[in-house]
Amino acid sequence: MLMLPGGVGHAPGYFDRISQEALLAEIRAVVRAAPLYVPTMPRTGKPMSVRMTNCGTLGWVTDKEQGYRYQSCHPVTGDQWPSIPARLLELWHDLAPDAPEPEACLINFYDAHAKMGLHQDRDEHNFHAPVISVSLGDSCMFRIGGQKRDDPTHSIKLHSGDVVVLGGEGRLAFHGVDRIYPGTSTLLKHGGRINLTLRRVTAA
Numbered sequence: 001m002l003m004l005p006g007g008v009g010h011a012p013g014y015f016d017r018i019s020q021e022a023l024l025a026e027i028r029a030v031v032r033a034a035p036l037y038v039p040t041m042p043r044t045g046k047p048m049s050v051r052m053t054n055c056g057t058l059g060w061v062t063d064k065e066q067g068y069r070y071q072s073c074h075p076v077t078g079d080q081w082p083s084i085p086a087r088l089l090e091l092w093h094d095l096a097p098d099a100p101e102p103e104a105c106l107i108n109f110y111d112a113h114a115k116m117g118l119h120q121d122r123d124e125h126n127f128h129a130p131v132i133s134v135s136l137g138d139s140c141m142f143r144i145g146g147q148k149r150d151d152p153t154h155s156i157k158l159h160s161g162d163v164v165v166l167g168g169e170g171r172l173a174f175h176g177v178d179r180i181y182p183g184t185s186t187l188l189k190h191g192g193r194i195n196l197t198l199r200r201v202t203a204a
């Protein structure tokens with residue numbers, strides 16, 4: 001694990017190609033049961049550029065009326081979220097052996113033009129457990145700052161199979177995705193990037 005300034009961990013190539021393909025098949029099964037939908041911003045209702053779904057007992061959702069929150073069912077289908085694939089629970093146990101089990105796995109799909117503005121992950125009631133995220137498919141430019149919005153940021157490229165850990169002093173680091181690099185991976189047949197973000201939501 002490489003430690004970036006601000007206490008954010010980066011494990012390049014954590015998942016090899018064979019594991020990425022197996023994980024992708026598991027995520028496709030999740031998406032069949034819980035389709036990707038377009039989340040909207042609190043108050044303004046502006047659509048985000050990523051499409052989202054979740055697996056786990058809780059999923060992160062946002063819409064104009066109720067804003068950012070976790071809930072146990074899909075906002076469009078009303079069904080419970082599918083369970084988190086074992087391969088991702090193993091990742092969590094490997095990198096966060098002392099943390100309670102993850103409850104949420106947010107699935108973000110980025111097309112060639114999607115991005116995610118600088119933000120903190122702070123809708124959880126538990127900041128002791130890390131946030132662990134996996135990149136699949138096209139590479140992206142990932143920006144990481146400090147605990148304050150104005151802190152200096154630096155950028156790293158994330159590639160398919162990479163894992164990022166926001167834990168310890170890096171748990172509340174500002175972060176975002178500035179751009180996708182289309183055509184940089186052959187994992188997804190039609191291109192794009194999938195990000196999987198595992199989180200503990202409730203206090204342990």
Ligand SMILES: O=C(O)CCC(=O)C(=O)O
Binds near residue numbers: 177197
């Ligand atoms: O796509 C990424 O690498 C980051 C996603 C993210 O920050 C989030 O979903 O909160």
Ligand SMILES: [Fe+2]
Binds near residue numbers: 120
């Ligand atoms: Fe985030």
